[in-house]
Amino acid sequence: MTTDTSEKGLESIIMRHMTGEDGLSVAPDVAAAKVPPFAGTGYIAGSHKSYDRAHSIDVVQLFAFLRTTQLDSFKKLGMADPDDPKDINRLKFLARLSGDLGSKRGVIDVLRKGIDHGPVHFDLFYGTPSAGNEKAAALHAQNRFSITRQLA
Helix, strand or coil, rough: CCCCCCHHHHHHHHHHHHCHHHHHHCHHHHHCCCCCCCCCCCECCCCCHHHEEECCHHEEHHHHHHHCCCHHHCCCCCCCCCCCCCCHHHHHHHHHHHHHHHHHHHHHHHHHHEEECCCCCECCCCCCCCCCHHHHHHCCCCCCCCEEECCC
């Protein structure tokens, strides 16, 4: 068997290793529906259709995580339609998150401490739980990490 040494071939190898699939034909609704444990090394293959370029965020994965782990807080964002890229409350939230990630605080600080948006706080990552802490273990199992092939 011959190895594809092109850039596309290398991307496929990386995607298969990290996600268990090549990532060429991922539908946003399929990616959002995935639940832990994930294949490969634990990453989800993201879809270029769910990637918000303006805010550099996979919105489908972000909202799937927030709905699963913090539904009451997510509802308080007041989005009429979270899937509508023109929803004003969605845009405000994504702008806040993007701003904190990009320049104000950085990725590590935002992951460690979460984000406050108005009166609502969101955790964006759950750290490794201590032994016997079942609630923390359940939340940690809900973490989502996605990787998306190059965007054209």
